Structure formats: C-alpha cells, structure tokens
Amino acid sequence: QLQLQESGPGLVKPSETLSLTCTVSGGSISSSSYYWGWIRQPPGKGLEWIGSIYYSGSTYYNPSLKSRVTISADTSKNQFSLKLSSVTAADTAVYYCARQSRRVVVVITHLDAFDIWGQGTMVTVSS
Amino acid sequence: DIQMTQSPSSLSASVGDRVTITCRASQGITNFLAWYQQKPGKVPKLLIYAASTLQSGVPSRFSGSGSGTDFTLTISSLQPEDVATYYCQKYNSAPLTFGGGTKVEIK
Numbered sequence: 254q255l256q257l258q259e260s261g262p263g264l265v266k267p268s269e270t271l272s273l274t275c276t277v278s279g280g281s282i283s284s285s286s287y288y289w290g291w292i293r294q295p296p297g298k299g300l301e302w303i304g305s306i307y308y309s310g311s312t313y314y315n316p317s318l319k320s321r322v323t324i325s326a327d328t329s330k331n332q333f334s335l336k337l338s339s340v341t342a343a344d345t346a347v348y349y350c351a352r353q354s355r356r357v358v359v360v361i362t363h364l365d366a367f368d369i370w371g372q373g374t375m376v377t378v379s380s
Numbered sequence: 381d382i383q384m385t386q387s388p389s390s391l392s393a394s395v396g397d398r399v400t401i402t403c404r405a406s407q408g409i410t411n412f413l414a415w416y417q418q419k420p421g422k423v424p425k426l427l428i429y430a431a432s433t434l435q436s437g438v439p440s441r442f443s444g445s446g447s448g449t450d451f452t453l454t455i456s457s458l459q460p461e462d463v464a465t466y467y468c469q470k471y472n473s474a475p476l477t478f479g480g481g482t483k484v485e486i487k
Contacts, residue, residue, distance in 0.1 A: 290476075292424075300416075300424065300467055302476040313474040316381070349423065353471075364471055366414035366429040373423060 255280040257350050257371035265344075265378050271337040275350030275371060276330070283308045283328045288353050288364050291324060291335045293346040294373075301346075305353060305364060306333055313364065340378045347373040382407045384470055386479035392487045399455040401482045403468035408448045412472035415444055415453045418481075419464045427466075428453065460486055 261273035275289065282289055290305035304314040306324045314322050318337070326333040337344060354365035383406040393399050403413065411431040416424040426435045428444035431451055441456045455462055463486055468479040 299481045300418075300469075300478040302469075302478065305476075313476075315475045317475070363412075364474070364476065366426055366469065366471055367416075367424075368426045368429075368435065370423045370425075 255352065255369050257352065257369060259348060259350050259371045259374040261348075261374060261376070263375060263377060265340055265376060266380050267341055267378055268339055271335070271340050271344060271376055271378070273335045273348055273350075273374065273376070274332050275334070276332050277352075278331070281328075282326060282331050282333060286355055288313075288355050289326070289333045290351050290353055290364075290367060292349045292351060292367065292370075293344075294349070295343075295346040303335065303337075303348075307355065307362075311362075342378050345376065345378045347375050349373045381475055382409065382470060382472075382477060384468055384477050384479040386466075386468055386482050388482060389480065390483040390485070392485045393458050394487045395458055395460060397458045399458050399462075399484060401453045401466055401468075401484075403446075403451040403453070403479050405449045405451075405470055409470045409472040411447045412470055413444075413446070413451050414469045414471060415442075416467045416469065416478075417462075417464045418467065424467065455484075458484070458486070 288305040291303040321338045323336040351367035351370040356363045385404045413431045415428040418424040432444045465481045
C-alpha cells in the first residue's frame, strides 16, 4: 500500500534553511489524482498546513509562510521536498508529508482532505 | 482567510457516553470539511471528509454533520481507544486551515 516517509536533518541553525524530503512508495506521485502536501505541528500545539504540490509543479502555499517556503517534486525519484528559509525557534515542529486527492470542477482545481500521512520527522531549530 | 474554531478545547466523558465536538468556520465552506483523530504520540488519521462521509475502516460510532459554517463530530458511544485530540480542517480553498483541536479524555 502507499507509504510516505519524511527524511532530513533533525537540527537546523537559526537563519538557515530547513530541507526535508518525502519519499513515496507503493504508488506514483505522478498520478493525476493527487496533490502532495506538507503539514507541521509544533510541540504540544495544533496542525498547520504549509503547502501542497502537484507532480507537474503546480503549488499552493500557506500565505503565512509563502515568502519562506518552496515545495518541489522529483518524479524520477518519486519524491517531493520542502525548503523553509530563515528559520527561527518558532519553526521547531514535527513535519509531516501527506497525500490529498485532487478534483477538477470545470476548470478549477480543488484539494481534498489528507488521507495518507507519513510518520513525521521532528525538526529542532537551535544553535 | 477563513478561521476554524473548535469547541470545546477539551472534554472528559465516561465510556459509553455520546460525545459531540463542534467546529465553526468564519465563512461558509459548503461541506469541504474533514475531521482527523490524533492519538498521543501518533500521526493524524482521517476520520471523516465532505463533512459527513466516513473514511474507509473508521468505526461507525463516529459520524459528522453540518454544512456552511457549523459542523459537528459525534462519537455515539465513547470507547477507551478514542482518547485523542480531534481536529477539523477546511479544504474548500487555500489556505487549508485546521481548527485548534479538541482533546478527549476518559472520566
């Protein structure tokens, strides 16, 4: 069955760039039916959507993070990645990757709920 | 941006009790509303999408209702394994906002 696995450094220094990769197995990120997203959760707090990407490169970002976020996809490796620049302690969180269905109604693309999640990876921002 | 407000933020109920959690959107989102369950130390799990459609494999004691701005997640008979934090999420348009969560405990 489809599985997602996050990977990347667990410790990032303030002002540097956080980089994570999500490897998808048991299915292809090149499917026309899905977007692939990143969500984070600071310790003891709630969930925050970061952004989502279609295999072709089309993206949606959370406006609160948009100036610092880049999400990209590598179909040859069946992976998608997150880069978050100029990190501070407030970016310390568990970062999840997840799959969401894509629907096109007339010409408008709609994103659905996140139905399959990775296990999450803890990233700490500290010097 | 549309804000999602959950209430209560926490509750304690007895095994077998009927539990209701509310999620309110600051603007109408038709039925583009999902509910997730996150057990302590675990990954969030999709319970309900389209406000009332049960995800495959989710026990039938869970149900969702509502449309527009007001939504409800109901557990008809609370079980010990239902101890978790529950989140609503709207997905009608970006940003895909989550509610603040409702922590459910056993009395």
